[in-house]
Amino acid sequence: MSDFKPFERLCLIGIGLIASSIARAVRERGLAREIVCATPDSTHRDAALEMGLVDKAFAANAEAVEGADLVILCTPPGAMGQVAEEIGPALMDGAILSDVGSVKQKVVEAVTPHLPAHAHFVPAHPVAGTENSGPAAGFASLFANRWLIITPNGHCDEASVARVRQFWEAMGADVEIMDAQHHDQVLAITSHIPHLIAYNIVGTADDLEAVTKSEVIKFSAAGFRDFTRIAASDPTMWRDVFLNNKDAVLEMLGRFSEDLTALQRAIRWGDGDALFKLFSRTREIRRAIIDAGQESDAPNFGRDAPPREK
Numbered sequence: 401m402s403d404f405k406p407f408e409r410l411c412l413i414g415i416g417l418i419a420s421s422i423a424r425a426v427r428e429r430g431l432a433r434e435i436v437c438a439t440p441d442s443t444h445r446d447a448a449l450e451m452g453l454v455d456k457a458f459a460a461n462a463e464a465v466e467g468a469d470l471v472i473l474c475t476p477p478g479a480m481g482q483v484a485e486e487i488g489p490a491l492m493d494g495a496i497l498s499d500v501g502s503v504k505q506k507v508v509e510a511v512t513p514h515l516p517a518h519a520h521f522v523p524a525h526p527v528a529g530t531e532n533s534g535p536a537a538g539f540a541s542l543f544a545n546r547w548l549i550i551t552p553n554g555h556c557d558e559a560s561v562a563r564v565r566q567f568w569e570a571m572g573a574d575v576e577i578m579d580a581q582h583h584d585q586v587l588a589i590t591s592h593i594p595h596l597i598a599y600n601i602v603g604t605a606d607d608l609e610a611v612t613k614s615e616v617i618k619f620s621a622a623g624f625r626d627f628t629r630i631a632a633s634d635p636t637m638w639r640d641v642f643l644n645n646k647d648a649v650l651e652m653l654g655r656f657s658e659d660l661t662a663l664q665r666a667i668r669w670g671d672g673d674a675l676f677k678l679f680s681r682t683r684e685i686r687r688a689i690i691d692a693g694q695e696s697d698a699p700n701f702g703r704d705a706p707p708r709e710k
Contacts, residue, residue: 414474420538423453438464473499478640481510488514504580506644520560531632544572551580588648598630
């Protein structure tokens with residue numbers, strides 16, 4: 401977006417995968433004149449400076465946000481309320497505060513009580529990521545053609561929502577406006593439950609490996625490898641996701657358990673028709689995701705992995 405007016409100072413609270421990807425995209429596209437970050441981790445501060453991700457790096461959140469017209473919380477959801485309390489008094493007049501959390505309602509409830517009247521809170525969630533973390537994990541194209549969901553609330557105006565929308569669109573994201581509670585329900589089934597299942601399956605496999613001395617790891621198939629990739633995601637962030645979106649997760653988990661019981665019954669009684677109907681229906685979901693441009697149809701069954709040592 402050549403007509404995008406750059407922010408004067410972008411402050412990123414945290415400098416992991418998402419924040420470092422934002423920094424790279426902002427640098428590449430000239431979306432802010434200055435980029436700063438805040439993190440208590442001195443190695444991450446040094447890395448962010450050495451890689452040129454930021455112009456300045458601070459240990460104190462309140463010091464980092466001074467003079468920033470856009471502040472983005474890139475911490476685990478459970479920490480955002482405390483961070484908001486720290487930075488609230490230091491936010492400049494007219495500053496826009498946003499976030500990248502995959503939980504929205506609890507974040508809104510935790511953050512808004514600590515904000516001054518002169519600041520605008522625009523919650524947002526980039527539906528993008530990898531299992532990697534840290535300043536070196538980011539890349540500028542992470543958000544290209546990916547969804548960015550904004551969940552407006554009573555602490556922002558149309559102008560600040562439009563500004564945040566333009567910012568993410570300038571990084572290549574497709575923006576959707578959604579109610580916070582609806583967002584949490586949708587993400588519970590499309591993201592949170594799949595992660596929970598992945599953590600559980602990989603944990604079960606690890607138990608089998610230890611107890612039976614089986615060769616689960618050695619002979620893991622493509623499906624299991626996909627689960628291990630998801631289960632390698634940041635444990636702190638995902639702990640906070642489940643604790644802060646527990647109502648929607650438990651509701652979706654209950655429905656999943658009912659469907660799993662029906663599937664178990666079909667297998668036990670040899671109901672091939674039921675299995676075939678389910679597998680055919682779910683196959684169409686995969687095709688719809690590909691048609692929507694959210695995935696490619698290129699097969700990858702571990703072919704990109706390095707060859708095993710003999």
